[in-house]
Structure formats: structure tokens, C-alpha cells
Amino acid sequence: MAVRPEHDRTVLARLLGRDPVLHAYQLGDLDDFFWPYTSWFRRGEQVALLYHGVDPPTLLAFAAPADTAALAALLADLAPTLPARLYAHLSPGLSDILAGSYRLDPGGLHHRMALTAPARLSVVRPEGVVLGTADLPGLRRLYAQAYPGNWFDPRMVDTGQYLGVREDGELVAVAGVHVWSPVYRVAALGNVTTHPRWRGRGLGAAVVAALCVRLRETVEHVTLNVKADNTAAVRLYERVGFTRVADYEEWTLTAR
Structure with missing residues (x-):
């Protein structure tokens, strides 16, 4: 064959x-x-x-x-x-x-994780506003400071599935998607980061939770990829209801 x-x-x-x-x-x-x-x-x-x-x-x-x-x-x-x-x-x-x-x-090695316990989203207070194309300069500044080398497709902001937290007018935390398909009922989180000066305050969990609540209105499966040795990120995702389902x-x- x-x-x-x-x-x-x-x-x-x-x-x-x-x-x-x-x-x-x-x-x-x-x-x-x-x-x-x-x-x-x-x-x-x-x-x-x-x-x-x-x-x-x-x-x-x-x-x-x-x-x-x-x-x-x-x-x-x-x-x-x-x-x-x-x-x-x-x-x-x-x-x-x-x-x-x-x-x-x-x-x-990376983990594929899925939101299997959405009830856990309530353990944090969701926080974040919807970002648009006008926010692209601020997004790029944040990624340059907090997540250099990440893969970011600016077109994805047009989906309305990028949420951010601002302090003094500047983006300090963001969660977005690499994939969002209401047609096929799947989404994959991506480009999640918090400015180094604002880490440890729960903003990452808050903006991820807010995005997951939003995504569950249109899709059935919310997934993400995370590097296996990024233990802080793995713990954050587990805290809000994700579990490891596969490795790649x-x-x-x-x-x-």
C-alpha cells in the first residue's frame, strides 16, 4: 500500500x-x-x-x-x-x-495536554480582555521580553481568541491559540506567557482560565503542547484542569 x-x-x-x-x-x-x-x-x-x-x-x-x-x-x-x-x-x-x-x-520531549477537568477552572479568578490587531505592537513587545523565539502568527489575533492582562497600559500576561476551529470543535492554546516582573502572581493561570472558559463556548476539545521539562507550566495547566494525554x-x- x-x-x-x-x-x-x-x-x-x-x-x-x-x-x-x-x-x-x-x-x-x-x-x-x-x-x-x-x-x-x-x-x-x-x-x-x-x-x-x-x-x-x-x-x-x-x-x-x-x-x-x-x-x-x-x-x-x-x-x-x-x-x-x-x-x-x-x-x-x-x-x-x-x-x-x-x-x-x-x-x-513535549506533552500533549487536554482540558479534562474543566471544573478546576474555578480555582482561579479568570482575568483578561480580548485583544485585537491594535494590540499587536504590545504583544510583540511582551513576547520579545518574556517569550523570545516563540512561534506567533499575527493572523490568529483576528480569531478573537487572544486574551491579555494589562498593568499601567502595558500587556503583562497573555494567552492565545495556535488552533481554533468551531467547525471541527478543537482548539489548541499557544503563545502563553507572563512578563518576568509579573510572574508568581497568578496572572498566567488567570488568563489561561479566562481563555478556556471562552473557548468552551465554541469547541469541545481544548488542548495544548508544553515542553516536558517546563515543570512550572505543566503545574499551571494541571492546576486549571489539564491532564497529560500523549507525548511527542x-x-x-x-x-x-
Whole structure:
């Protein structure tokens, strides 16, 4: 069974929707907002996504443990056609399939977390106002100070799913989304940070809780990715109701 491009969103939604938490990012990328930047590949029931909206592009390939071998077969077929340089988010064990074609530089183990206990959102007082395009300069200043090197797509502010906390007119905490799809009922938090001078005051938990309350009005599954060694962030997310549901590895791939 050979790997082939897949262009039917209905088919992709069916396959990815079997595990909407594991595949939340890919489901969100089926939306018109992201669809033009995507290339999809299928081998049987397994799917991989190459997202072109960033430079270099990013390969997403996730599988439950029982399906890892089948997804590995897809990646083995796909490897000769991939770009010479790309990022990859892969379920554990899949990077070995690409090691013959690429030099792999690790970006660390990450947790996929999901909001499984939303009642815990009430343990903090939600706080934050909706941000818009007029707030982009302030957002960029905050990210430069508190989260340099983060991946931020300014278009996502237009979704209305970025919330911020201000002190003396300046943004000091923010929570946003990498993915938000009412159509496919998934969201993924992203670009969450607090200014270093304001950390330790509960603002991160407050703005995350406010965003989650807002997202649950339009989606069923609220997810996020967090680096496994970022224990402070993991504890924050657990405090407001997230649990770890899967792990994956990030890599930078350069053709040999």
C-alpha cells in the first residue's frame, strides 16, 4: 500500500476525528484559515501533514502506540519527497524512520495536554480582555521580553481568541491559540506567557482560565503542547484542569 496525497477534507476529518485530542492541530488545519498552507498524505488509515505556513515547513505525524508501525511505514514512503529542511513533531519512535535521510537535531520531549477537568477552572479568578490587531505592537513587545523565539502568527489575533492582562497600559500576561476551529470543535492554546516582573502572581493561570472558559463556548476539545521539562507550566495547566494525554518529540531535520 503506497502513500498518496489526500485532498478530501471529509476523509481527513473522519480519520483524524477518531482521536481529536491527539490530532487537534491537524483537525484545526482543515479549516479554511489554514487549509491553503497544508499538504496531506495518507497510507491506509494513517495521515501525515506538512504545514507550509512557517519557514521551514513543519511535519506533523502522530499515532497511538498501536498504530506507530503503520505510521512509520507512511513516513518511510514519504521521506524521499520531503523538503531538504523542515521541523517535525513526531510521536515517540518515529524519528528513527527519518534518520537515514536527515540529520536530526532534537527540540525536546513535549506533552500533549487536554482540558479534562474543566471544573478546576474555578480555582482561579479568570482575568483578561480580548485583544485585537491594535494590540499587536504590545504583544510583540511582551513576547520579545518574556517569550523570545516563540512561534506567533499575527493572523490568529483576528480569531478573537487572544486574551491579555494589562498593568499601567502595558500587556503583562497573555494567552492565545495556535488552533481554533468551531467547525471541527478543537482548539489548541499557544503563545502563553507572563512578563518576568509579573510572574508568581497568578496572572498566567488567570488568563489561561479566562481563555478556556471562552473557548468552551465554541469547541469541545481544548488542548495544548508544553515542553516536558517546563515543570512550572505543566503545574499551571494541571492546576486549571489539564491532564497529560500523549507525548511527542520535536526535531529539526536537515537532509544529509
